Amino acid sequence: MPKSKKKRIVPLTVVKKKKHENKSIAIQKIQDAVRQFNYIWRIETREMRNPFLQQVRVDWATTGRKALGEDNSSECEENLSEFTKVIENEAGILCTNESVETVKEYLTNFIRKDFARTGSIINETVTIPAGLVKYCGDIDGQPVPHILNAMLNKLGLPSVVDNQMVIMPTEFTICRSGDKLSEEQSHLLKQLGYQLSEFKLVGTHYYDKLKKETITL
Numbered sequence: 001m002p003k004s005k006k007k008r009i010v011p012l013t014v015v016k017k018k019k020h021e022n023k024s025i026a027i028q029k030i031q032d033a034v035r036q037f038n039y040i041w042r043i044e045t046r047e048m049r050n051p052f053l054q055q056v057r058v059d060w061a062t063t064g065r066k067a068l069g070e071d072n073s074s075e076c077e078e079n080l081s082e083f084t085k086v087i088e089n090e091a092g093i094l095c096t097n098e099s100v101e102t103v104k105e106y107l108t109n110f111i112r113k114d115f116a117r118t119g120s121i122i123n124e125t126v127t128i129p130a131g132l133v134k135y136c137g138d139i140d141g142q143p144v145p146h147i148l149n150a151m152l153n154k155l156g157l158p159s160v161v162d163n164q165m166v167i168m169p170t171e172f173t174i175c176r177s178g179d180k181l182s183e184e185q186s187h188l189l190k191q192l193g194y195q196l197s198e199f200k201l202v203g204t205h206y207y208d209k210l211k212k213e214t215i216t217l
Helices: 012-036 061-068 080-084 100-109 146-154 183-192
Strands: 039-046 091-096 111-114 126-128 160-162 165-168 172-175 197-208 213-216
Touching: 012 091, 039 080, 039 100, 080 197, 080 213, 100 197, 146 160, 146 165, 146 183, 172 183
Parallel strands: none
Antiparallel strands: 039 091, 039 197, 111 197, 126 172, 160 165, 197 213
16 A cells, blocks of 8 residues: 655754755855955845845845845954844845946836735726726726626626616726725725836945945935
């Protein structure tokens, strides 16, 4: 009788060893990057989204502090421990030889729109005008199919079906700037194609290896 593959005992010592090895490899990669590149940036995210973050080469701070050195005796570059002090919370590091202005321009322009999640504070007012209900976003201007009207009603949109078209009898505001989105609001905005969230990268500090100093932005 073949052995069951559903259960397998893994010694904790093996798990701990593998975790330690993975962390050591990550630390080594960061140290190698520090030696190779002239600038090390501290970067924060706004409206975190993993798919967007994967487009950017960032090593997270939990491993970075130890890799860079936490004091003068352990730092791998002169005065790098000063930079290490600002690596905290959900911030990452980016190692590069690109000029400061090039990185600043990249961070400024790296903005990705997405649907706002429940609980998000939004900075835009969305009002559906009276008349034919249409999509926003990638399919902007196309009418919403009448088969979706019942679902839209459940989410709070007081639309009706007339001649197989979704119609708003009067103007209706889904949300106002400064609102904290409810579950119904966030789902309704998504159904209609409104992307009110923006994923951004913000550089707060960088270490200049040639000057041996940390610059605050």
